[in-house]
Amino acid sequence: MLTVSIAVIGPGVVGSALVRQIFLQTDNLCQILRSKVKLVSLANSKTMHHDQNGISSATWREDLTQKGVPVDLEVLGKQLQEGNQHGCCIVVDCTAHEAAPDLYTRFAKRGIHVVTPNKKFGAGPLERIRAFRAAAQESGSQFFGEATVGAGLPVMSTLRSLIETGDKVIRVQGILSGTLSYIFNTYNTGAAFSDVVTSAKEKGFTEPDPREDLSGLDVSRKVVILARQCGLETDLSQLKVESLVPEQLASSQTSVEEFMQKLPEYDEQMAQRATVAESQGEVIRYVGSVDLENRTCSVQLVSVPREHPFAQLSGTDNLITFTTQRYPSKTPLVVRGPGAGAEVTAAGIFSDIIQVIRTHRNY
Template identity: 45%
Template structure:
């Protein structure tokens, strides 16, 4: 056999995983299914052997991957639950609502063979961890009892979530931090799935966005961000479906802020504008600093996300934004702004009076066309306009395309509040679980 085989080498630290079963013989696709699930679990196969009886497939893998590989294969062939190690960043309004929704659904999901194992919850100065799983019924008390630290160790957090003994790792970023988004590409490269309502990743520096999308496209880890634009509404997935089926986007118009929708659906002259802003704050519809809603930048970020989804290389600076916040109130603290909020009443009332005199309504609208011309600002719309009939915190997005030219496609529904945003994040989480093989 001289010359028929290559040089023989010896490698250490190798384990053999064997899949054995009488049902394998003559059944197409068993080997493909095995290797598909090993790949999704980020397990590299070093060598392969299959018995002539077709009742055994053996793979050589690195010993540190052995436990994860065994769990991945068991879950892939439904011999055990599909387990996902989860870390949640940002236990604020949306993050807390998501944790509560996962806790409420755990028993039902386990009946479907899905084990969502929340093992870490991190804020800017605290991190709650568990080797197996956190008690989601007492996470608030346990998190509050933790001492604060100067900065959060995001690398340590990710390493904990990406445990070798668990088949899949997933991080949910419910923060609004650009620093967290800086880690996305590295986490995806490491095989950690990412789900987020954080708009910074999709609207921040273009180079970072391209690195994130590249890491997601080149590896096995998924990047899901539906909730960045429409909370729980299927805005990004609708746009993606239009593009993937060959439609051409002519323009996108929308009311992308549930906060501003609430304000202008209610602003009819019966209450001062400042009173409505305070009401929105009490209902939890606004950011901690309401200027983050009123200045239109949050809406502009969503428009940039939709532009990039179409392949347009757009930055925030390209969006023409007309802020509602007077120049005199743009500086200083949030507390100082709230003390002087009444300064907005007169100019806002003047705009309302003019709109009503023309039989129009005020709506805060974002617009984007195929030439990458983008604008965000307050418009006086005719009363028969689709945006004139929204309710409460409704977001509404109108897609004008080659197919939907004379009658644009409209997506509409609640666009503010932690519960609906968390539900959108949860839906993305379940989509990743289904991709990994969960039978939902």
């Protein structure tokens, strides 16, 4: 029976949900995968804790703070591998920082698989990805990042499957931010855009600084990840991105309060665009696109007919359309649902973990 050792880096909201999901499913996994799955390492930004016999579901939080030693992710990788040399080792990076991605290649050199919701790797420097791929090719490590786009929705796996079965991807488009989905599903020509942003902020749908959502950076990262999965070696600097933050309010010297206070001054701009769209029976939506025909990517406000799937969204749902040779533009393959939230994001990560175990080479 295969022994699987898992390390979770960053047990924040998503990481903790994942840890709980793994503990709850351990017995079932044993049966489904004929494997012994153990969570053996945990690390936060300060400390890490390793227990080769498996960390206890009852005391994992306390163990990390009380038994933890100063964090060193290289040591974590070494312990993980050396403790399970003939089994399957997986690092799960639940952080949103650069520190862990910088070490993925080291993990791969040790034959450790990497699973992550961290967009900084997939949308980061191509050199780092290439180095990882080379090491992974050598050692048999795998990388999965389902939760980087659409959280638990089957987006990356669907795209991979289309490509692997020989379909030709023409376009991938999506409403890829729950925040911006909510804002434009709620916004209409009668309302003030700034009021909708305020209400989204009050509901906790935005980052503490809503400009992080409105700038389009988060959506841009997802677009880069989708593009690269389609074989388009682009990066953030090559994207055509329309920021929804007025230029005059974009500076970090402008406080969040000041931004929220001044945003109404720009309501008229947005209202004009919505009115133009409405006069054509359309609505405006914030859409990320990968266009494989023209080999370009964009993140922008577009006007779509009311019958378009993008126009029919509600709440904070994400929606991704795949237009391919087999799924032509009038009838794309569509995936829709909540694309954020701790439980669904953790589930996306978990499905990757299961896939890694299932496809691990050394049973």
